[in-house]
Amino acid sequence: MGTTQLETVPEPKYWHLRTVLSEALESEFSVGEILPNERDLAARFGVARATLRQALEQLELEGRLQRRRGVGTTVAPPRVGVAVGTEQHAWPGAAEDGWQATDCALAAPPAAVALVTGTDEPVHTVRRSRVTHGQPVAAELLYVPQPSVPDLSAIDAPSGAARARAVLRELQRLELEGRESAGQRGAARADDARELDRLPGAPVLVVATPIRAPGATPAHTGATYRADTCRLTFGDTGGVEIHQDPERRAS
Amino acid sequence: MGTTQLETVPEPKYWHLRTVLSEALESEFSVGEILPNERDLAARFGVARATLRQALEQLELEGRLQRRRGVGTTVAPPRVGVAVGTEQHAWPGAAEDGWQATDCALAAPPAAVALVTGTDEPVHTVRRSRVTHGQPVAAELLYVPQPSVPDLSAIDAPSGAARARAVLRELQRLELEGRESAGQRGAARADDARELDRLPGAPVLVVATPIRAPGATPAHTGATYRADTCRLTFGDTGGVEIHQDPERRAS
DNA sequence: AAGTGGTCTAGACCACTCG
DNA sequence: GAGTGGTCTAGACCACTTC
Secondary structure, eight states, X not given: OOSSOOOOXXXXXXXXXXXXXXXXXXXXXXXXXXXXXXXXXXXXXTSOHHHHHHHHXXXXXXXXXXEETTTEEEEOOOOEEEEOXXXXXXXXXXXXXXXXXEEEEEEOOOHHHHHHHTOOSOEEEEEEEEEETTEEXXXXXXXXXXXXXXXXXXXXXXXXXXXXXXXXXXXXXXXXXOOOEEEEEEEOOHHHHHHTTOOTTOXXXXXXXXXXXXXXXXXXXXXXXXXXXXXXEESSOSOOOOOOXXXXXXO | OOSSOOOOSOOOHHHHHHHHHHHHHHHHOOTTOBOOOHHHHHHHHTSXXXXXXXXXXXHHHTTSEEEETXXXXXXXXXXXXXXXXXXXXXXXXXXXXXXXXXEEEEEOOOHHHHHHHTOOSOEEXXXXXXXETTEEEEEEEEEEEGGGSTTOOTTSOSSSXXXXXXXXXXXXXXXXXXXXXXXXXXXXXXHHHHHTTOOTTOEEEEEEEEEEETTEEEEXXXXXXXXXXXXXXXXXXXXXXXOOOTTTTOO
């Protein structure tokens, strides 16, 4: 049916299609290039649009494609390596770390947060976002129980970016020693999805890190990374090459 | 239409359904319990089966459900925390680490591997799998260039589990210092999928780690973890609580 | 053989972006 | 308004597991 030979093995069409498209991406397209639209592609391969979409979905989830409603499907740039769990990057507020504090509010902690911080006292909730190469790659919520930053000046704005920076500044005064994060695949919730320019349910990597100081854990963060565009690195350096390429198992 | 009130916001049906089902999972089902089949569920919620499946897919990707063809859909147990990047767990061959070497072959390296190892010489390719709580959670390929283990006895079997253990034993004799891994979301290829009891394309976390020894990098590993059942932890301890619960942003 | 989830179709309409 | 991807439907058949 498709543009290549008939299948004799019971391999799903969409999976075969994914392979064919994947090869086409390598040989016939360059980063940023726009693919034909879904209806045309489906017709060209002789499959229903839903089947084609299944293949495109795979490729998007693998970070090979980027789809945008109303615009089209483009070839995605290589994933960006993002360091997590290291001192410079896990510690909130460090200069030049690519993060930008956008908002802050003081409120009662969500149940799950109260559980890990061990207190029901109001927490400062700082929202930060991280942009790399012009693309939003992560949204973070930083929970700082009020007692952790007792010296926070009342002069600063009660909310907003200025307040967020003030909280981070206070936190920086503690001797932080960030370590031991945990990461898992998740689905982007509505608010994170919006911030990451994705649809709800988009694949994300959730990294939870307790912020440590001598004898205390003054804050907790939960960062949501775009799973399709990010490669998380943890450890001393960030330049590790990944050797799972799409077709690495050719043998 | 559904079992709850009409939607007034333009939230996709499948997303709303996901939320409804998610709440039902918490209140009305326990781990391991079997859900009604997809046709019944779809009818009950007044949606097409495809739409229901979209919701179930989300929940499965979040690790809340487990679906098995020919069997049914069950409530998944909580994700297991798996340490990566730490000494005990990243180093291959350490005793009691939950890994089991299954096979080994000596062959020319795939292109991507040759790139990171920096040699075209034949590599020992050790296949290991990791089982936790009776569930396969990871499949790993360990690439060891022949020069890294020159003393490997020719007496050992040329392939198979025995050979794999011999390679690991040799590797253990070097002073390994595992560090700096990188992880990203990927799609399971056919072979990994089979080993992990999943379908091709299933979401996985790919962790690439160079194995370090003083002055050399004698091996590279690529481990494929089931993204739906695993929570990866990296750092000193593995007991970090995640605070992104399904409904944590209730406020 | 019966029942399950997995794949696939051929349509329809909607939400969004852009000229 | 035209074109894109996103959602949704109502069916059909297939692959797998279990009895």
